[in-house]
Amino acid sequence: MSKALEGVRILDFGHVQAGPTATQLLAWMGADVIKIEMPGRGDITRGQLQDVKGADSLYFTMLNSNKRSITVNLKAPGGRRIIEDLVKRCDVILENFGPGVLDRQGFTWERFQELNPRVIYASIKGFGPGPYADCKAYENVAQCMGGSASTTGWEDGPPTVTGAQIGDSGTGVHTIAGILAALFQRERTGRGQRVEVAMTDAVLNLCRVKMRDQQRLQHGPLPEYPNKEFGDAVPRAGNASGGGQPGAALRCAPGGPNDWVYVIIQPPSWEPLMRLCGREELIDDPGYATPQARLPKIPECFSIIEKWTMTKTKFEVMQALNEVDVPCGPILSMKDIYEDKSLYERGYLVELDHPTRGRYVQVGSPINLSDSPVEVKRSPLLGEHTDEILGWLGYSKDEIVKLRDEKAI
Ligand SMILES: CC(C)(COP(=O)(O)OP(=O)(O)OC[C@H]1O[C@@H](n2cnc3c(N)ncnc32)[C@H](O)[C@@H]1OP(=O)(O)O)[C@@H](O)C(=O)NCCC(=O)NCCS
Numbered sequence: 001m002s003k004a005l006e007g008v009r010i011l012d013f014g015h016v017q018a019g020p021t022a023t024q025l026l027a028w029m030g031a032d033v034i035k036i037e038m039p040g041r042g043d044i045t046r047g048q049l050q051d052v053k054g055a056d057s058l059y060f061t062m063l064n065s066n067k068r069s070i071t072v073n074l075k076a077p078g079g080r081r082i083i084e085d086l087v088k089r090c091d092v093i094l095e096n097f098g099p100g101v102l103d104r105q106g107f108t109w110e111r112f113q114e115l116n117p118r119v120i121y122a123s124i125k126g127f128g129p130g131p132y133a134d135c136k137a138y139e140n141v142a143q144c145m146g147g148s149a150s151t152t153g154w155e156d157g158p159p160t161v162t163g164a165q166i167g168d169s170g171t172g173v174h175t176i177a178g179i180l181a182a183l184f185q186r187e188r189t190g191r192g193q194r195v196e197v198a199m200t201d202a203v204l205n206l207c208r209v210k211m212r213d214q215q216r217l218q219h220g221p222l223p224e225y226p227n228k229e230f231g232d233a234v235p236r237a238g239n240a241s242g243g244g245q246p247g248a249a250l251r252c253a254p255g256g257p258n259d260w261v262y263v264i265i266q267p268p269s270w271e272p273l274m275r276l277c278g279r280e281e282l283i284d285d286p287g288y289a290t291p292q293a294r295l296p297k298i299p300e301c302f303s304i305i306e307k308w309t310m311t312k313t314k315f316e317v318m319q320a321l322n323e324v325d326v327p328c329g330p331i332l333s334m335k336d337i338y339e340d341k342s343l344y345e346r347g348y349l350v351e352l353d354h355p356t357r358g359r360y361v362q363v364g365s366p367i368n369l370s371d372s373p374v375e376v377k378r379s380p381l382l383g384e385h386t387d388e389i390l391g392w393l394g395y396s397k398d399e400i401v402k403l404r405d406e407k408a409i
Contacts, residue, residue: 003030004372008183011083011090012036012067015043017139017165018124018199019096020063021172026092026179027066028365028374034086034389035064035380039071039409042382055357061379065352065362069380070389071409074105078408083107085393087115091192092179096124098136109194120182122175122195137199142167146203151210153236155227160236171202209242210234223295246298249331250306252314260331261314263305263321267291272324277308350376383409 008031012023020043027033037043045059073079087093093112095102102108112121126137127145143149143161153160164170178195186192204211213222213234221230224246225237239262241247247264265273270289274282282288282304287297294301309317314330321328332340338361343349350364365374386409390400403409 001371001373004369005030008032008092009090010034011086011093013093013095013097013102014124015096016045017063017168018171018175019094020045021165021169022122022124022175022179023067023094024063024065025173025176025365025367028376029367029369030372031092033067034090034385035067035069036072036074036083036086037069037382039073039383039407042069042071046382052357055354056379056381058357058360061352061354061357061360062362064379066375066377067380068385068389069383070386071383073408074102076406076408078403078406080105080107082390082393082395082403082409084115086389087112087119089393090116090119091183092120092122094122094124094175094179099125099134113192117191118186119192120179120186120195121192122179122182122197124171124175124197124199126199128196128198128201132200137167139165139167139199142171142199142203146200147207147210148203151207151234151236154238155236157236166206167199167203170206171197171199174202174205224298226299240298246294246301248298248302250302250309252309252317252330253312255310258331258333258336259314261309261317262329262331263302263309263317264327265291265294265301266327269324269326270294272326273305273321276320276324277304279304347374347376352376352378354378355381 005026008026010023010026010031010033012019012033012035014020014023014035023031023033023035035043041047043060043064045063046056048057049059050057072082074083109121112119125133126135126141127133140149140161143166144159146167148166149159149161152162175195175197178197182193182195216222217230217232217234224240224244225235226240227235227237239247239249241264245264245266247262249260249262252259252261267290271283274280287293288301312320318328318330337343338349340349344351348364348366350362351359352362353359362376364376368374387400390403390409395403400409
């Protein structure tokens with residue numbers, strides 16, 4: 001069966017996480033992703049957090065499935081010639097280097113357009129134009145400056161970063177939307193275009209409900225927040241729900257670190273919840289019966305429910321609540337998820353063989369297209385496809401040997 005992006009070729013300068021997330025998803029949708037890597041070292045994540053000596057790290061394998069790897073020295077004339085040859089034959093270029101890295105090698109947007117007017121050039125940076133444009137950024141920098149860290153955590157605790165990689169992977173996913181839109185527009189105009197995404201912008205996009213609350217704060221305290229006092233900025237609100245329906249994490253049996261369940265009280269949920277908790281008298285009590293009456297008593301309402309959840313495991317709570325249509329989510333540890341057979345059965349967790357590290361588990365594609373099934377393949381070894389790609393570009397065996405001698409590949 002053909003793939004959605006079959007025939008789309010991507011020149012991938014992505015490294016670490018933000019860029020590789022984007023190109024991995026594009027590869028799963030069928031694009032041919034050619035990953036450019038520094039000779040001898042490759043993407044820095046190959047060697048970071050290594051668990052198997054001498055083998056590519058899981059950091060790297062998790063983010064680079066279904067790609068081809070070619071080593072090219074950007075700083076050697078022969079290497080730059082290879083890049084130019086590739087630009088002419090690719091549909092999309094993606095990079096997430098520090099500001100100015102490609103420009104310093106003569107690879108500006110103008111140069112790419114000269115080489116290939118149809119090429120789409122996607123760049124990920126920490127910041128958009130403005131005072132921070134020249135600054136480098138990592139995940140947590142973006143979380144801190146995009147509004148996430150100041151609004152995550154507990155009122156009396158420090159700003160907190162989230163384990164979800166919203167700055168890196170979140171930005172990668174935003175970038176894909178830009179690339180696909182540009183490919184679609186190119187169908188009509190015949191021209192490529194520049195796609196630029198800043199990590200801090202992507203994080204703020206994901207935190208836009210907190211910007212909503214910043215403006216609501218001008219009209220008084222935020223009643224759905226558990227906080228007693230409000231300053232002039234949106235406070236950290238613990239596990240309170242970010243939406244219009246109150247929610248809280250409640251303890252379950254037997255009391256381990258992840259024996260918790262997140263419960264949401266939609267208006268119709270009050271009655272079944274109170275029945276399960278054996279508190280039928282509160283169903284019609286005017287002090288509790290409506291969302292407005294409950295709003296000032298949210299902690300008390302959840303502590304009533306918690307008395308019941310503490311008598312059950314998180315999965316028993318989930319079953320009981322779903323039977324009465326109450327939305328909830330047991331807190332799943334990474335171990336719970338790693339051992340969940342149903343995820344393997346439906347191909348979202350995939351076991352792969354790797355020539356140097358052996359078997360490992362890969363998170364597959366969260367996007368499923370009915371006419372473009374995803375086949376997850378292991379990440380490439382460093383330079384595994386160098387000769388193959390150079391041969392395809394028309395370089396002879398002797399020329400390849402010479403390029404190697406010159407340290408251009
Ligand atoms: C992530 C980041 C902070 C890493 O910084 P860094 O390790 O100093 O790497 P940079 O991207 O700035 O620079 C890479 C250097 O390696 C060189 N390099 C990279 N690939 C190369 C190759 N194939 N051949 C030769 N040199 C290469 C570059 O030319 C550059 O050298 P220069 O500084 O002399 O010009 C930075 O890339 C960045 O801010 N990226 C944008 C935001 C981002 O994506 N951050 C999150 C990453 S998950």
